[in-house]
């Protein structure tokens with residue numbers, strides 16, 4: 351039986367508490383979901399602003415389908431590139447302060463396409479060890495040499511950069527680390543790029559829509575948008591440089607950033623985009639296989655996303671509420687046997703450690719009607735299994751109080 355070997359591997363995985371299974375939702379994404387006929391209070395989506403089932407976006411998708419139909423029918427380079435895509439790309443580029451942007455069908459595909467198109471044999475990728483799996487796959491696919499640095503360790507990164515003399519150098523990083531919630535030191539990374547003539551690829555899947563002024567993302571959070579105001583001390587004027595020179599110096603710095611954000615998390619829909627200098631975008635259109643060799647996403651999704659961008663830019667109240675929930679949760683969980691990881695973002699992991707123990711905790715919460723995802727290796731390093739609590743602006747303070755209360759009960 352050819353399947354016996356597979357089944358044995360699956361059984362071994364199950365014995366270690368590592369078998370993955372899916373649960374089927376019978377309701378739209380929201381803090382209140384129905385699974386197997388039972389209602390749950392959920393803290394595990396990446397729908398940070400509660401837009402996934404927003405009535406204005408549902409209406410925009412209906413209107414988009416009326417106007418454009420349901421399928422793009424071809425790849426972007428054949429006959430699948432619509433004015434709805436084009437308009438959204440322009441809006442996204444302007445929103446994140448870059449001259450050009452390119453849509454991809456998913457963030458996973460954007461990461462594969464960008465890294466593969468920009469570096470290859472003879473080049474080197476420098477990567478944080480806690481980067482998202484899609485960035486790890488992307489660098490393997492690119493066939494560039496790979497140097498991984500300890501999480502956030504700028505000294506080690508600098509040392510590694512100094513060892514490489516030839517070829518292109520590309521630093522790749524999550525902006526907000528997806529399983530940890532902490533934010534990468536983007537100004538320091540940018541300064542290292544400047545010093546070592548490297549490029550910086552920033553994956554802002556969890557920052558776009560949530561961080562920075564108007565939700566413009568992690569670059570805005572640090573004041574390193576091309577069109578924004580420089581706030582980082584590392585981007586200060588050179589001595590004796592005049593105002594104009596300062597501006598061009600800063601522009602030169604931020605040009606090194608290739609920005610990617612996904613559109614299925616805070617934006618509530620689906621897809622991703624890359625924003626960068628026009629030469630980078632042209633290169634992707636010509637060389638990124640996951641862009642060239644795939645059917646374009648439905649134009650109706652772009653119509654929906656243009657509307658989502660409006661809601662994001664006007665979403666200060668949603669972001670303020672989310673911030674309040676984060677403070678409430680951190681305050682309420684400070685005295686548990688399990689430690690909250692250091693994070694100021696909507697991703698609030700509770701470190702449990704043992705694979706079986708995290709499953710038991712997650713199951714016990716579920717018996718109390720609360721859904722939080724247990725995250726285990728290989729998604730996170732061995733011995734660091736955790737509950738990945740994610741908050742959304744759609745949660746109420748009463749919802750968060752309920753989670754805090756349940757975790758205290760289970761800690762006794």
Ligand SMILES: *Cc1c(COP(=O)(O)O)cnc(C)c1O
Nearest residue numbers: 456457458482484524528555612
């Ligand atoms: C979710 C995620 C992706 C993948 O994006 P999709 O649009 O879901 O394919 C990439 N990078 C990070 C950091 C993510 O969290």
